[in-house]
Every structure is written in structure tokens, then in C-alpha cells.
Amino acid sequence: MTQKIYDTIIVGGGPAGLGAAIYSARDRFETAVLEKFYPGGQILNTDRIENYPGFEDISGGDLIANMYGQAQKFGAEFKTGTDVQSIKKLADGNIEVNCDTGQYLSKAVILAPGSSYRKLDVPGEDEFRSAGTGVSYCGTCDGPFYKGKKVVAVGGGNTAIEEALHVAKFAAELTLVHRRQEFRATKVLVEELMEKVDSPQGNIKLQLDSVVTAIEGDEKVQSVKIQNVKTQAVEDVDCDGVFIFVGMVPNTDFLQGSIELTDAGFIKCDVGYLRTKTPGVFAAGDCRTGAAMQLVTAIADGVNAAMMTKQYFRDVNWWNEPVSDSLTPGGW
DSSP, X not given: OOOOEEEEEEEOXXXXXXXXXXXXXXXXXXXXXXXXXXXXXXXXXXXXXXXXXXXXXXXXXXXXXXXXXXXXXXXXEEEESOOEEEEEEOTTSOEEEEETTEEEEEEEEEEOOOEEEOOOOOTXXXXXXXXXXXXXXXXXXXXXXXXXXXXXXXXXXXXXXXXXXXXXXXXXXXXXEOSSSSOOSOHHHHHHHHHHHHSTTOOEEEEOSEEEEEEEESSSEEEEEEEETTTOOEEEEEOSEEEEOSOEEESOGGGTTTSOBOTTSOBOOOTTTOBOSSTTEEEOSTTBTTOOOOHHHHHHHHHHHHHHHHHHHHOGGGGGSOOOGGGOTTOO
16 A cells, blocks of 8 residues: 655644644645644643734633644644654655654655743742743743732843843842853843843842742742752742743754754754755744744744745755845854
8 A cells, every 4th residue: 555645744733833734734735743742832831822913812722722723624634642753854855754653754844843941840830830820931921911020030041131121121020040140141131131130220139149949839929949059048039920041942852863953952944944954844933943932933934834845846956045144144
């Protein structure tokens, strides 16, 4: 029996994967979505989304349900509970996708496995994260919910300081906890932060050489335990929420040896067309280099990747054409 060859296989059923599935299936391409768990990804843990264009207030679950139904309506096949273990470019030009449940063939593959927030792994983190009651990993998403409240932020890199400055626009008081005395962020960001710290009107306080060891509360976050790494002294700090900005971990271990990755594990691709260096394989969403780590940009990535597959189907030699530098900051 001849094995079915899909036009497009999408690895990952989060926002980027669903965006790709809607556009690919609507264009009448044979489309399959391979998802390890169930469609949605991390956004399913978000009770309230205010910054997705066109929706003043929608839950992650409702948005994903709408996108999933839309992709199914256009004919996309969903194979949930499918753990992709490797991909391989074959001599005939097709791409072999090997899973724990079997093997699939496709003319093109869109990689959209997403990424996971790096966690502190302290007591209370999972409890208050899953319930949406005080632990957040995205200041851009959740900062407005803490208007006039006291919050704690954790981290010392560029993202941590950028997000902390954003959250501080809403919070009455923000305490930034960093395990070292010096920040890893760029000088200009540190200078902007220190202006807020040193200003009489500023609402940011620093807890340096310190780590959060526990997040506590009854039905919602009420305080955190902060320990000084030099003196070992422990302090309880009252707060209404905790923002954790200690990095992202791309879900790309299965691509080791088959797709070029950065040292941090993100998929290398050109930013303009989302092409990897393997012809027929695109990357979309939080798993790729240069990703903005936002819901709307992840979906846009998926749409863009699906549209680029059409160009690839029309002319496989297009893959070798250079992309304008104006479209590819940072290149591959």
C-alpha cells in the first residue's frame, strides 16, 4: 500500500500551528497537524486575553477552540497524542516525520512546537500559575491586571528589565529580585531601570543577590519568600502577583541533528520567509530565532509560513534565493 504524502505537515498545535493549519487547509492543501498533547499550547492557561486584536476580552481556551474548529472546517487533520521524534529530508524531496505513533511523509513541514517558560521550580509556582491567581510569565500580557497593586518580578536579563518596566507602569509598587549584584541586561536598559529606582516618584525597588524561594497565599498570591544568597537571610514580601522573567526553553530537542539550532535551542531561520536551511522546512512561533513571544505574532508566523509553502510548491529553487537584509535582521 502506498503511503499517503501530505502537502504540509505542521508540528505543534499551538497558536502558530493553528494559524498555519487554517491557511494551509483553506488553500486546499492536504494538511496534518501533529500535536503531542492537545491543541492550544501555553495559551490555554490564560484565563483572560486583552491584547489580541479584535477581542477586548477572551480566554485562551475560547480563542483556541475557535481556531481549532476553523482549521477542522477547512479540512485540516489533527493527530493528537503524537510525539514527533525526528524529521528527515529524503532524496526524493519529501520530508519524513517520525513519531512515536508511526511515520508520516510530506512535501513541506512547518515546525511550530513552541517554547516553555523557564520556571523557578519553587513551592507555590505551579499552584498559582495553573489557577491564574497570581503567577505570570508575561508582563505585556498581564501587567494591566495589576493596576494599583504590589508585585514582585524576578530576573536580570533584557527581557526581565523590559517587562518589569512595563509592569511598573500599572503597579503601585514593583520589587525586582535578581540573584546577582550586576544585571545581565544591556547598559541602556539598566540605566532606564535605575532612573525609576532612584527617582523619588519611582515605584521600583531592587532586591539584589537574592532569590525567590517560595510563593505563598490561600486562594491567590499574597506573599513571597526572598532569600539573600550571601547572608542566607529570608524575608517575607507581601504582594498581589509574581512575574517570572528567567528565560524561555524552546521545545526543539527532537530536532537535534536534523535542523540547525542556536546554542539556546531555537530554530535558525530567515526572518522574512521563515525558511530553515533544510529545503521545505519552515519555522514559526516562539521556537524560532527572533520571535517576539506574543500570541498575535505567533499566529502571524504560522500564517506566513503557510503562505511561503505555496511559493515553495510553485518553485523549489526559490529556496536558494537570498532574502533582503531589510527583512532579515540577524540573518539565519
